[in-house]
Amino acid sequence: MSVRFETISFLSDYGMADEFVGVVKSVIRSIAPEVAVVDITHEVPPYDVKAGSLTLARSAQYLCPGVVLAIVDPGVGTSRRAVAIEVGDGASYLIGPDNGLLAPAVGLVGGATAAVVLDNPDFHLVAPGATFAGRDIFAPAAAHLCAGVPFAELGTPVDPAALLPGMVPLPFEEKGELAGQVLWVDRYGNCQLNVDPDQVAEWGDRIQLRWGRTSSRPGSRTEKLAPMFEGLGDGEVGLVVDSYGLLAVAVARGSAADILQLAAGDEVILAPPAGDDGSEPASINVTLGKKPR
DSSP states (O other): OOOSOSEEEEEESOOSSSSHHHHHHHHHHHHOTTOEEEEEESOSOTTOHHHHHHHHHHHHTTSOSSEEEEEOOTTTTSSOOEEEEEETTTTEEEEEESSSSSHHHHHHTTOEEEEEEOOOGGGSOOOSSSSOHIIIIIHHHHHHHHTTOOGGGGSEEOOGGGSOOOOOOOOEEETTEEEEEEEEEOTTOOEEESOOGGGGGGGTTEEEEEEOTTSSSOEEEEEEEESSGGGSOTTOEEEEEOTTSSEEEEETTBOHHHHHTOOTTOEEEEEOOSOSSSOOOOOOOOOOOOOOO
16 A cells, blocks of 8 residues: 555653553554554653643654644543644644644744644544544544545644644743743753753853742752763753753753752743852752742
8 A cells, every 4th residue: 555654753641551552553553554653752741731742842853754643632522623734735744632732843843834623524433432532533534644535635624823822931031130941851850941052152151040039948059051961070960952952950860850859840040150259159959949820
């Protein structure tokens, strides 16, 4: 059988303890047996659309051309729409819920050129219940698209501008400082910030970090900006430019998240080192609080 696309890249919050991932992949294989499924991750925190969207955005530019199947869908079974989005005039497609999950990745690869709501039952499985759209709607649509079904036949066209946007936090300047946020903590404990290194380049190789400005126990420490993890001494907290080109709070062969008790969503203030006499300000180790909601 000749297939239109050979690869489906699959992301979800299904985890690996239950049968969900295996069932979705088997549905794909039953429709398009020659298509390879690449697992991006299935360990997105349950229901966390923002974390899923950031994971997909980090991955998007490195994924094989083809179909991206992304499922983090706390609104499954409700009026939220199931959609397929065309990018690059048909170079690739993203399939998933219209809840902001797909939007950042779509933006990073140049924006949508078309979109449809997946409402054609000819390309669905018969659903015994409404709570497993990954099996019954998204996976069949992805597989049929790979097998050569025209995009327009999957459902009703919709203006891409009418799709829900993603929520990606941006840093902002305030009195000569930069208020950023922890976007992601990886399995090594590196804490990726939403800060481009160019935004702090003029401050040199030492940067002050502050946190907890709305709590009763604020703290600060000045850290070295290093080109790589091994540029930090053993147990030394510092800043590195991570593999996605953003600043990350890191510890060589250790967990910055554990040492500083940082988590995704926490606010971090970056500033030039305090004082102008060349001395280092004192470091204060405290417990960091969550960013106020």
